[in-house]
Amino acid sequence: MVKRATSLTGPYQAYRRTERGGIDEELTRVGPGTPCGEYLRRFWQPVALSSELTDVPHALRILGEDLVLFRDGEGRLGLLERACPHRGTSLEYAKVELRGLRCCYHGWHFDVDGTILEVPGEPEGTPIPSRVCAGAYPAREYEGIVFAYMGPPEKKPEFPLYDLFVRPDKALKPAKVHSPCNWLQVRENEMDPIHITFLHTRLFGVQFVPAFAALPTLEWRETPVGMMYVTVRRWGEHLYLRSNDMILPNIARVAGVEDAEGETVFDRRGGTTNWVVPIDDRNCLTIGWDDVEKALPDPRRNALMDRAAREGRASMGPFDVGQTGDPTYEQRQRAPGDWDAWTSQGRVARHGWENLAMTDKGVAMYRKLLRRGIRAVKRDQDPPCLERGGAGPRATFSHNTVKRIPPASTAAADRELALAFGRLVTEKIFSGELRSRHPMDVPLDIGPPRHPQN
Ligand code: FES
Ligand SMILES: [Fe+2]
Structure with missing residues (x-):
């Protein structure tokens, strides 16, 4: 009998790949009575x-x-x-x-x-x-x-309100997109920021902004509403910090991409807020809002779309770039987007076939948090981060912060500088300092560059 395996370790071994298995039933099955299905049903x-x-x-x-x-x-x-x-x-x-x-x-x-x-x-x-x-x-x-x-x-919980739903400077423009695959692989994309450097910038041309070509430092943090990533990129004289929220169980708050130039301290202008909701085990909807800035001349635009229009480029709303299967197959092969990456992982991605790496820490953490919620519901408890009403909208944390901080003397020291900057800003966001004061008043002094120990 030939021995087949889920993970291969030698060259020319495809024949040994097992045909079956590898599906994570706990996280991907969503019908009535399934663990994840029951968990998702506890939320609006x-x-x-x-x-x-x-x-x-x-x-x-x-x-x-x-x-x-x-x-x-x-x-x-x-x-x-x-x-x-x-x-x-x-x-x-x-x-x-x-x-x-x-x-x-x-x-x-x-x-x-x-x-x-x-x-x-x-x-x-x-x-x-x-x-x-x-x-x-x-x-x-x-x-x-x-x-x-x-x-x-x-x-039944209260309908949850988050600060990003109720900002007076914003209108919310609803949109939805169908993906013919399991909900989890679409949602995991959000806690996988390293793909932005490759899929969206280096491999097929700049789909958003050139600054994304730089490899960022990567950290993930739990927040009161779920988790977030903290990425910091060196971009010339600036450090560019970008954080996105994952509001459990299935809401992403995606910071805009229009702040990658110049100095912008803690900005939440543009962006999108979306849920990935299972239709069934093999299909899902991304559904949510693009932010529209009321102050802009054309209320249908957000800041990014406005800049694109000024520069004579096509609009690049977060629901537009690579988020649908609308382009032809050949166009998508020549310039694939997120939609192609996640749908091609299969109708239900096989976790047993994966080989997770250091940059997948966010994906692993998200799965862990989902299991925590699923198992709480199994014990008939409220899952973590469920909103049961309270004093006003709940705080979220996604943002861009771009600050002029010249490079340190070595690449390693500069990476330390970027990490320190990311941690400092994140602490100030958690403490509320970067929400309650005018952002430009908040000192972001991280001191002289530190030099790594050998
Ligand atoms: S009323 Fe008879 S099937 Fe609906
Ligand atoms: Fe993406």
Whole structure:
């Protein structure tokens, strides 16, 4: 019998690759009753854009469940199981009523919470309305996105508000993208900042800004809402610090990329906030908002788009660059983007086939935090970072900070300088100093460059 393996250690050994296995069931299965599915269901999840709602029901699939979403004549949102509880006809063919929805087949009439308002063909006094309900989930809208809570009713948390949702200088522009692969490989991309140097800058031309060609120092930190990366790049006379948040379990706050030139201390102008929500085990949606600065002349633009327009380049919103499968296959082969990287890892990436390296520490840490949440839910506890309401929006930490700090005398000393800068700024963000004062007033003096011990 030929011995096959998940990880290969010698040349010309592909024949020995095992055909099966390697899928991490705990992190990738999302249907009802699965560990990760139950975990994700404890949080409000975005399911559709408000603009997708018309006067007919909107069929959708989320977390492996087939549903219909609609807005009734009174403006209330309903999210029901797609199969009618009478004999299973799809409610995507139902008629939206002033109140609720009416199945096309025999006219059973449901309210937005699933209760039966009428069963018109049945004899008067039928017990059906008091005995049967359509399956329904609570839904609500925020800034052009419809969110649902699909977990146990008695565990429903408050709708979470984060500081980045409620900034007076910003408008939020909703968008969504489908990826034909498991949610986790899309979301992990966010805690893998080293790929920016290769995929987005060195290998196929500059997709964002030239500063990303420099290899950054890499650190990851836990935060009160999840985790973040801290990357610092040497760029001429400047150090460029960029941090993105991962708000558990599946929200990324991506700092803008427009601050890579000149000096910008703690800036959060541009960016995007998005969830990666499983459609099922083999498909997911990235759904969220691009920031739009109200002060700019064209309110549809964010700062990056505005600069691109001034320079006569195409718009580069965070949902545009390499984030979809829209270009042709050949175009994507010649200039692949994130979408090509994560979808080509397979419909469900096999962790057993991976060989994680030092730069994957963020991916490993994210998986560890997910397991912590999944296992808390298994023990019937609230998962870490679940928002149960409180005093105002919760703080997040993503930002760009670019400061003029000339290079140290050696590459090794300069790396120490970059690490020290990253740690100092991160501490000031955690302490609140870089949120509560005017950023330019905050001293970022890291002292003279330190020289490494041999
Ligand atoms: S199947 Fe819906 S009313 Fe009969
Ligand atoms: Fe990327």
